[in-house]
Amino acid sequence: MAEALTAEAILVATEEVLRRYGPAKATVVDVAKALGVSHGSVYRHFATKAALREAVTRRWLDAIHREMEPAFGQGLPASEVLREWLQRLFDKKRRSHTEDLELFTTYKTLVGESSGVVEDHVEHLVGLIARIIQAGVDTHEFVTDDVPRTAQAVWDATQAFHHPAHAQEWGNPHIQDAFDAVVSLVAAGLRYNRIPSATGDA
Amino acid sequence: MAEALTAEAILVATEEVLRRYGPAKATVVDVAKALGVSHGSVYRHFATKAALREAVTRRWLDAIHREMEPAFGQGLPASEVLREWLQRLFDKKRRSHTEDLELFTTYKTLVGESSGVVEDHVEHLVGLIARIIQAGVDTHEFVTDDVPRTAQAVWDATQAFHHPAHAQEWGNPHIQDAFDAVVSLVAAGLRYNRIPSATGDA
DNA sequence: GGGCTGACAGATTTCAATATCTGTCAGCTC
DNA sequence: GAGCTGACAGATATTGAAATCTGTCAGCCC
Secondary structure, three states: OOOOOOHHHHHHHHHHHHHHHOOOOOOHHHHHHHHOOOHHHHHHHOOOHHHHHHHHHHHHHHHHHHHOOOOOOOOOOHHHHHHHHHHHHHHHHHHHHHHOHHHHHHHHHHHHHOHHHHHHHHHHHHHHHHHHHHHHHHOOOOOOOOHHHHHHHHHHHOHHHOOHHHHHHHHOOOHHHHHHHHHHHHHHHHHHOOOOOOOOOO | OOOOOOHHHHHHHHHHHHHHHOOOOOOHHHHHHHHOOOHHHHHHHOOOHHHHHHHHHHHHHHHHHHHOOOOOOOOOOHHHHHHHHHHHHHHHHHHHHHHOHHHHHHHHHHHHHOHHHHHHHHHHHHHHHHHHHHHHHHOOOOOOOOHHHHHHHHHHHOHHHOOHHHHHHHHOOOHHHHHHHHHHHHHHHHHHOOOOOOOOOO
């Protein structure tokens, strides 16, 4: 008898099957075949095919979280930490789009299926931006009276450089220049921004 | 004999057919039927079905251009003109999405088909933003050493509120707050922004 | 003769029959 | 008996034949 079938082994096999056949063709039977078990066994660990795909997506997004820790502690100004962080995120997305379009499309499909997981992912990344902004506020480099709200605004203002719907523009040779322009604009805004609260106005 | 068949009449009929059947089902034969002519006659005015659809798209986008003239000349600061302009654009898109989802989807499809027309459209709107920014620079309200580049940055930073790919988020009750936060951040950035040129850095 | 028609070829879409897949579960195996 | 198998019902996807659509053009009509 082989090793016991674990959820982890199923996830690894599912990733492999998704990579090979793509999200449209990958079936639970394929995953079971790759593991040398009956497909009924897979359902012992994951209630539905959707749950299995969601678990793969979560795994993938968690790996991104690990790579997106902000680069504090090198004496850089907060604007530079923010710029580097956004650049790192952009590079990661852009590279995975240009170098492995099929895998990118696969994950884009998965992401479109499990909105809850993605909301958690976005919330996490916006939280990291908030930490960077807070550091800038602490050193009086940035001005804002609502850090979480401003972090969300930075996220929203840079959608063109991380939201997969904009991926087709990432091949444009001027895209890095456009990125620099937006980040500079945002960074300048952070230095002097006082966002009026939800009802008021400047 | 009826009136002579004009390109204009064909465009009107095509819009009607698209509205009625949607982009997937609308055929050139349907358009001809609505006009009471043979479909061969339509091809006398438009070389292909794609050209016909593109002409409808252009017509629609031109109508938007006419409604998006900036509100200068009321003594408002440039930041307020910009804010009102972006709000007007956002409202227009959001309303057409919530009040007539089918038509919105139709135009989204058409837009996806004719990228050249859309590029012209975006270029026009970014040009309008540039005019607003230039007015702000003239009164020393804004600071930037590259107006067109900054205008593009404002456009890119507000993608979440006009790009159709983000339309599903426009129903979120907090979306207006998110919009205000981004516009405030951008407006603050315009007051103090010096975007480094393509190669340099701050 | 300028503009329109309608028949046509090839491309695309539809539809229904067929095959495959998902999710369940009784029973087998170690 | 904990974990796995494999047969099964209903849901979904595939396929290929038939129908429809696009784009052309010779000829008709005012």
